[in-house]
Amino acid sequence: MKTYSGDLIGTNLHFAIVLSRFNNFIGDRLLEGALDTLHRHGVAEDSVELARVPGAFEIPVVAQELAKTGKYDAVICLGAVIRGATAHFDYVAGPLASSLASIGVTTGVPILFGVLTTDTIEQAVERAGTKAGNKGADVALAAIETANVLKLIRG
Ligand SMILES: Nc1c(NC[C@H](O)[C@H](O)[C@H](O)CO)[nH]c(=O)[nH]c1=O
Ligand SMILES: CC(=O)[C@@H](O)COP(=O)(O)O
Numbered sequence: 001m002k003t004y005s006g007d008l009i010g011t012n013l014h015f016a017i018v019l020s021r022f023n024n025f026i027g028d029r030l031l032e033g034a035l036d037t038l039h040r041h042g043v044a045e046d047s048v049e050l051a052r053v054p055g056a057f058e059i060p061v062v063a064q065e066l067a068k069t070g071k072y073d074a075v076i077c078l079g080a081v082i083r084g085a086t087a088h089f090d091y092v093a094g095p096l097a098s099s100l101a102s103i104g105v106t107t108g109v110p111i112l113f114g115v116l117t118t119d120t121i122e123q124a125v126e127r128a129g130t131k132a133g134n135k136g137a138d139v140a141l142a143a144i145e146t147a148n149v150l151k152l153i154r155g
Contacts, residue, residue, distance in 0.1 A: 006148030010043035013073045013147050015140075016066040017048060020079030020115070022055040029128035030078040030114060030136030037140035056081045056115050057092050060099040067109035073147035074110040078136055080128070083119045093117040110146040114139035 017034060019027050031050075038048055049072075051062050056079040063075045077100055083089040097113055104111035114135050118124045126132040 004149050004152045006145040006150075006152065008041055008141060008144050009148070010038055010041040010144045012047075013043055013144060014047045014071060015043065015049075015074055015076055015143060015147075016063075016072045017050045017076045017078060018053060018059050018063045018066065019050060020053050020056045020059055023080035023082055023124065026080035026082075026116065026124045026128045027078055030080070030116070030134065033129055033134030033136035033138075034076055034078060034114065034140040037137040038144070041141070041144055043144070055079070055092070056096055059096065059115065060103060063100060063111055064103045064107065067103060067107040067111065070109075072109060073150075074112060074143040076112045076136075076139055076143050077114055078139075079115040080124045081115060081117045082121055082124055089117075110143060110150065112139040112143045112146070 019031055053059055053062050059077050063077055066072060066075050081093045096115060100111045100113055116124050116127050116135055127135045
């Protein structure tokens with residue numbers, strides 16, 4: 001049975017990262033994890049470009065524009081949406097995932113969802129390089145694999 005399976009070699013791949021500044025004490029750790037993973041898998045320093053946005057709510061519009069350039073094999077979105085005292089969390093986190101998924105399907109460019117959506121700061125810290133790993137590193141690896149499987153399919 002013919003199977004398309006992307007490897008984890010990032011040589012010759014190009015990525016854009018969209019990073020929200022909100023909760024940047026977490027976001028910066030996710031960025032570190034993503035960059036470390038990309039470069040350790042062969043992605044060149046000058047093959048990664050970064051766009052910073054104020055908050056997670058602004059990620060989709062920027063991710064879409066980056067994807068539409070056709071310059072990137074994938075767009076990695078990073079940030080941390082941490083629940084507060086109001087329903088605002090639901091209005092930020094809720095549409096974010098569906099918006100990013102839609103951009104990926106519409107543009108044909110993988111949009112990786114590396115935005116933490118947590119109830120507590122502790123949960124975010126655990127997923128930004130401590131006992132629950134680093135979500136930025138996780139999605140960077142997923143970006144390499146997805147980019148490579150698409151290259152196989154598209155020939
Ligand atoms: N509360 C968080 C936000 N809120 C800000 C929004 O993302 C947006 O920038 C604002 O509503 C203006 O449009 N953003 C995060 O990334 N994380 C949060 O926890
Ligand atoms: C995710 C948010 O928007 C949230 O952190 C904002 O906090 P609050 O609900 O207390 O205004």
